[in-house]
Amino acid sequence: MSEPITVTDAADPRLSDYTDLTDVELRRRREPAEGLFIAEGEKVIRRALAAGFRMRSMLLTAKWLGVMGDVIAETDAPVHLVEPALAEQVTGYHVHRGALASMERKPLPTAADVLDGARRVAVLEGLVDHTNLGAIFRSAAALGMDAVLLSPDCADPLYRRAVKTSMGAVFSVPYARLDPWPDSLAAVRAAGFELLALTPSGAEDFTVAKSHLLPRAALMLGAEGDGLTPKALAAADQRVRIPMAHGIDSLNVGAAAAIAFYAVNHG
Amino acid sequence: MSEPITVTDAADPRLSDYTDLTDVELRRRREPAEGLFIAEGEKVIRRALAAGFRMRSMLLTAKWLGVMGDVIAETDAPVHLVEPALAEQVTGYHVHRGALASMERKPLPTAADVLDGARRVAVLEGLVDHTNLGAIFRSAAALGMDAVLLSPDCADPLYRRAVKTSMGAVFSVPYARLDPWPDSLAAVRAAGFELLALTPSGAEDFTVAKSHLLPRAALMLGAEGDGLTPKALAAADQRVRIPMAHGIDSLNVGAAAAIAFYAVNHG
Known part of the structure; x- marks a missing residue:
């Protein structure tokens, strides 16, 4: 069970996994190097978890707390609660799907x-x-x-x-x-x-x-x-x-x- | 043979077919109502002409005058020459493909x-x-x-x-x-x-x-x-x-x- 943490500063290092998601070139280099990827939206997050990927953290707005309640209850990863405007400021786009998760990559098979x-x-x-x-x-x-x-x-x-x-x-x-x-x-x-x-x-x-x-x-x-x-x-x-x-x-x-x-x- | 006309004012009515191309809702209503559609880029313009659509006008930047030379030579439609910045100002986006044509719709078959x-x-x-x-x-x-x-x-x-x-x-x-x-x-x-x-x-x-x-x-x-x-x-x-x-x-x-x-x- 993770207790949602309200974050109000776009520069908060706890949000760094989610910065500049629209900068394709930056993210393309950064994500494999840091061993993470971003899952966007409820369905995709659930599928990533079902496939055995470990969640590093989640970023969501208040209206998604209920929908993601069972996921939050089952995870030890930090859950960051932000206002929609802050989500947009951090990621660079309007997050329609309400919830983002930073997931840990698995070693690629041969x-x-x-x-x-x-x-x-x-x-x-x-x-x-x-x-x-x-x-x-x-x-x-x-x-x-x-x-x-x-x-x-x-x-x-x-x-x-x-x-x-x-x-x-x-x-x-x-x-x-x-x-x-x-x-x-x-x-x-x-x-x-x-x-x-x-x-x-x-x-x-x-x-x-x-x-x-x-x-x-x-x-x-x-x-x-x-x-x-x-x-x-x-x-x-x-x-x-x-x-x-x-x-x-x-x-x-x-x-x-x-x-x-x-x-x-x-x- | 059409003689390219240099246009320098985004509000010039001769460019009105090309305004606000990024406004999907506006264009979705406007184009069928006015009996036109927009062909974007050399290949698509050539294919529209080959398929027998009549050109109402063309909008292009100087570097495309040579490439489109034969099309310009064969058309009576006005050809509007603009700076790239003006093309972007009129259409609402950076026109990578350099040439746009406003084409006349044909009556839809039954x-x-x-x-x-x-x-x-x-x-x-x-x-x-x-x-x-x-x-x-x-x-x-x-x-x-x-x-x-x-x-x-x-x-x-x-x-x-x-x-x-x-x-x-x-x-x-x-x-x-x-x-x-x-x-x-x-x-x-x-x-x-x-x-x-x-x-x-x-x-x-x-x-x-x-x-x-x-x-x-x-x-x-x-x-x-x-x-x-x-x-x-x-x-x-x-x-x-x-x-x-x-x-x-x-x-x-x-x-x-x-x-x-x-x-x-x-x-």
């Missing part, structure tokens, strides 16, 4: 850890857009992908916007970094996975590639715009494409991922 | 018009999010859907953000409003279409519904969050679901649309 026992994995290269990344995790969870592997230059799945867009799926779908890139793809292949690169220039239609019959499949997707790099394409076993209407060059990477995740599980 | 000769159509209910709407049009174009039908409360596909997210697909995929809703769905059925409602509570797996074998299929999708309304579900011929992993309640509507568009064309 690629070998997440591949163990997996049959269907996504491999993402250069996904720097947090909204796309979150959407892909959400689809991965819904469509039964076992894990996500990220190239070193992919964005952080625990960044606030990615967490929100994923509806908390970043907490439930195991993920790991593949480093060095793309050389460590060899370890994915060695674990028994066929590496399928999704690309509009793919030789084979995804519909006829029969990917759903593969015992283990790794679906490689590249960044919005450029797609997979030549070196990533070269490291793949097959290049497959989603059949598209005449004259259209590409799908949004989130749409392509959803179709690929569906097709690899259902043919 | 549902009967767009159904004529079509085999695969999407029916959207209550889609108020411009980003989701644009993404769905982009997927519809890429995956070979013939038309989109919109309930009266769907957002405007020609709103700036929807146009941008669609990558111009709102210009190439025919669309119409279905009004009254949902009674006018009877006309879709009368045109030979099987009405398939996509819903997590659907009785039948989309994978086994064999929708790709239907001569004419209309895929009904509801808004993010609530999904299709009970009255829309009641008007459908079949309720189908995309198979999802245990414990996950829904996909993002853009992801669901992409999968459904793919599956209805490829099984």
Whole structure:
């Protein structure tokens, strides 16, 4: 049981986890370095806790005390009660969802850890857009992908916007970094996975590639715009494409991922 | 050939089409009422012109005169040259893409018009999010859907953000409003279409519904969050679901649309 502490000064060091949340560049560096991430809103906070993340502290306005009552009753983390204006002053935006939590990151598993026992994995290269990344995790969870592997230059799945867009799926779908890139793809292949690169220039239609019959499949997707790099394409076993209407060059990477995740599980 | 006119006053009535572009509520009312929409950036402007929309005027900064030279040479519409600061003052945001065009709307076709000769159509209910709407049009174009039908409360596909997210697909995929809703769905059925409602509570797996074998299929999708309304579900011929992993309640509507568009064309 934590007793809410009223805080009235934006410079209070107890609020430092929540400062400048709109400064993407700052937060992108700071959060992994300090081993924290921010969960925003009641649902996301509950999902993070359910997934076993430890809460460092919570920041909320009075109207959320009731809604979060059971969470407050069960935590030892400090709970900071602030006026809405102070919340905005600290974070830099109007906190619609009323409650924020600073959560402690867990050590990231290795690629070998997440591949163990997996049959269907996504491999993402250069996904720097947090909204796309979150959407892909959400689809991965819904469509039964076992894990996500990220190239070193992919964005952080625990960044606030990615967490929100994923509806908390970043907490439930195991993920790991593949480093060095793309050389460590060899370890994915060695674990028994066929590496399928999704690309509009793919030789084979995804519909006829029969990917759903593969015992283990790794679906490689590249960044919005450029797609997979030549070196990533070269490291793949097959290049497959989603059949598209005449004259259209590409799908949004989130749409392509959803179709690929569906097709690899259902043919 | 239009001779660029330098404009230096934000209150100049010749710039009135471009005022307050960030005021979503204002623009949402104003643009259809005045029969215009805004195309943003070189690619989108070119696609709008290629799709046969008439340009009312253009607003650009000096560095875009060269890039847009051929467009300027071929148009009789006035071309307004402004400093970047003035563009920001008029529109309310920093115009990264350098060129804006005010385009004239065409009369919207009727549902009967767009159904004529079509085999695969999407029916959207209550889609108020411009980003989701644009993404769905982009997927519809890429995956070979013939038309989109919109309930009266769907957002405007020609709103700036929807146009941008669609990558111009709102210009190439025919669309119409279905009004009254949902009674006018009877006309879709009368045109030979099987009405398939996509819903997590659907009785039948989309994978086994064999929708790709239907001569004419209309895929009904509801808004993010609530999904299709009970009255829309009641008007459908079949309720189908995309198979999802245990414990996950829904996909993002853009992801669901992409999968459904793919599956209805490829099984």
